[in-house]
Amino acid sequence: MKKWYCLRIIVLILSLNCFAQKSTKDYVRLSGKITDKNSDSLLVFINRKPLKRINIKTDGTFSDTLRVKEGVYGIFDGKEQGFFYLKNGYNLKITFDTKQWDETMAFTGEGAIPNKYLFKKALYTEKATSDKSIFQLGKDEFLARIDKIVAGYQKLLSETKGLEMPFVQSENKNFDDFKKSCVARYDKTTGLKKHQEEVLPKGKVSPKFSNYENFDGSKTSLDDFKGKFVYIDLWATWCGPCKKEIPFLKACEKEFHDKNIVFVSISTDRVKDHDKWKKMVTDLGLTGVQLFANGDTSFETAYEVIGIPRFILIDPQGNIVDPNAPRPSEDRLKVLFKESGVQ
Structure with missing residues (x-):
């Protein structure tokens, strides 16, 4: 009887071990630590659909499991997002500083190799x-x-x-x-x-916008800028590429502040995001003339805008110089200004 009892115990132990080995392949274990966290949780998503929310402790550490179909998943920390390669069986440890997400991202454990590669690739992509x-x-x-x-x-x-x-x-x-x-x-x-x-050839009279809300509380129309070149930035608060141009736009405005040119930024945000627009203008210290289209798409339609940011240069007589002008981050913008007579 004792032999049968011992055998049953051995079989049970082996079964538990087999189950444990199998179970580790049924899910991904994610853990790590975040420096200067942006929120109290990490949102894991795929194809813009939420998969799971992982809680972050007060000290920045986190640990959780999830079952996945092998592939690339997004993780959002409340402000920034990155993309990770996940596969059931991975025991992946992640550490990063939110102030330099890509540059400080570090991986250890199973699954570290493809994810180290992906973040090196992301840095290369940004530069290339x-x-x-x-x-x-x-x-x-x-x-x-x-x-x-x-x-x-x-x-x-x-x-x-x-x-x-x-x-x-x-x-x-x-x-x-x-x-x-x-x-x-x-x-x-x-x-x-x-x-x-x-x-929309060079020299043609530019389409116009009228009575757009100015951040200073007044109403502004394109005709108000007659006598000066007008560099227009069509943007929105939700647009990442638009926001990346802001530092370059500020620098450009500063460099040409005493020239015969005015910098006009027109928010194409939805009407319901009006307060969000005002807050972003304040928080980011946006300069130049800040306007809100308030749902009026006639100017965008006239210029056949299919994506933002979109930049337009108009001459002092109100005629088109370039309907698809270079971005502030492009060196050729200053060349265009000089060739067009901005002085």
């Missing part, structure tokens, strides 16, 4: 794709630049040891898709530019 002026190049030169960027991705991938083959294959497909999307964007941009040159 920052120059939007490449879409103004000739087709051959543009393709050469894109091939150089793709070669950088491939080098980073080949230098990362320990990646599983399905991951590598997926990344190589992503590189191909990246090039295809860039070429498609180039062709679309080129076609749009040609179209705009036909319907």
